[in-house]
Amino acid sequence: MPDFAITIQGAEPVAFAVAPELAMKLHIRNTHADEAVQSIMLHAQVQIEATRRLYEDHEQNRLRDLFGEPERWNRTLRTMLWTHASVNVPPFTGETTVDLPVPCTFDFNVATTKYFDGLTAGDIPACLLFSGTVFYEDSEHALRIAQIPWQTEARYRVPVATWKRMMDHYYPNSAWLALRRDVFDRLHEFKRQRGLATWEQALERLLP
Numbered sequence: 001m002p003d004f005a006i007t008i009q010g011a012e013p014v015a016f017a018v019a020p021e022l023a024m025k026l027h028i029r030n031t032h033a034d035e036a037v038q039s040i041m042l043h044a045q046v047q048i049e050a051t052r053r054l055y056e057d058h059e060q061n062r063l064r065d066l067f068g069e070p071e072r073w074n075r076t077l078r079t080m081l082w083t084h085a086s087v088n089v090p091p092f093t094g095e096t097t098v099d100l101p102v103p104c105t106f107d108f109n110v111a112t113t114k115y116f117d118g119l120t121a122g123d124i125p126a127c128l129l130f131s132g133t134v135f136y137e138d139s140e141h142a143l144r145i146a147q148i149p150w151q152t153e154a155r156y157r158v159p160v161a162t163w164k165r166m167m168d169h170y171y172p173n174s175a176w177l178a179l180r181r182d183v184f185d186r187l188h189e190f191k192r193q194r195g196l197a198t199w200e201q202a203l204e205r206l207l208p
Contacts, residue, residue: 001146002136003031008128008156009097013166020106020170022163023099024128024156026087033094038135038143040089045129046082046102048115049155052125062118066111082112082126100128106167106176116163123157130154 007027014021030037055063060070067076085102107113116124130152138144179187191202 001032001144002035002037002134004134004148004152005029005031006128006130006152006154008154011102011156011158011162013162013169014101015169017101020104020166022102022104022158022166024085024102025097026100026154027095027097028089028092029095030093036091036093036137037089038091038137040132040134040148041086042089042100042130042132042148043084043086044100045084045131047127047129048080048082048112049125049127050080050115051077053122053157056120059119062120063115066114066118079127080111080115086132104163104166106171107178108176109178116160119160121160123159124163126156126158128154128156 005028007029009025009027011022011024014023026042028040050067060073064070067073083103085100087098087100089096089098105113108117130148131150132148134146134148136144136146187199187202190206191199194202194205196202196205
């Protein structure tokens with residue numbers, strides 16, 4: 001039965017995805033090097049281990065919306081769910097490398113976006129908890145099925161600069177803000193009545 005060790009060798013923005021996406025490069029090594037793995041249906045729960053890094057004063061100020069006043073962070077700073085991701089690993093023997101596509105969002109109503117945007121440098125401490133199904137050949141070349149053990153995990157520190165570079169690629173000089181429908185309708189009417197060409201012009205009129 002396969003016994004996998006999974007490490008993360010890097011993370012890069014996917015240049016031409018429909019929506020922002022990071023490709024985490026997974027290196028998968030089977031300790032039983034002679035077993036032929038036919039495929040792996042690999043799933044990952046991606047978590048942000050927010051307590052595993054230090055925060056500058058200006059970052060603490062930007063993150064108050066998430067964690068409250070800094071003096072309370074010993075109670076409010078916590079691990080957060082980032083997202084779920086999946087990949088089908090093709091056949092290999094011994095070891096292989098595969099890109100895990102990690103979907104991202106720039107919606108500022110989502111806690112992870114507020115967290116990423118609040119960081120100005122350093123890295124994002126991520127932990128990937130793996131699960132899934134393995135199809136492999138035993139010593140008699142019979143097809144077998146096994147589950148990825150629940151304790152299979154990997155950690156990686158995603159550079160904040162990588163996340164910002166990805167969002168600058170997909171949304172150059174832009175940010176997304178979701179509004180309640182009734183608030184949007186009022187803003188739309190305000191924009192229409194004044195003959196404003198862009199949403200930026202409407203908001204600039206409203207802001208002091």
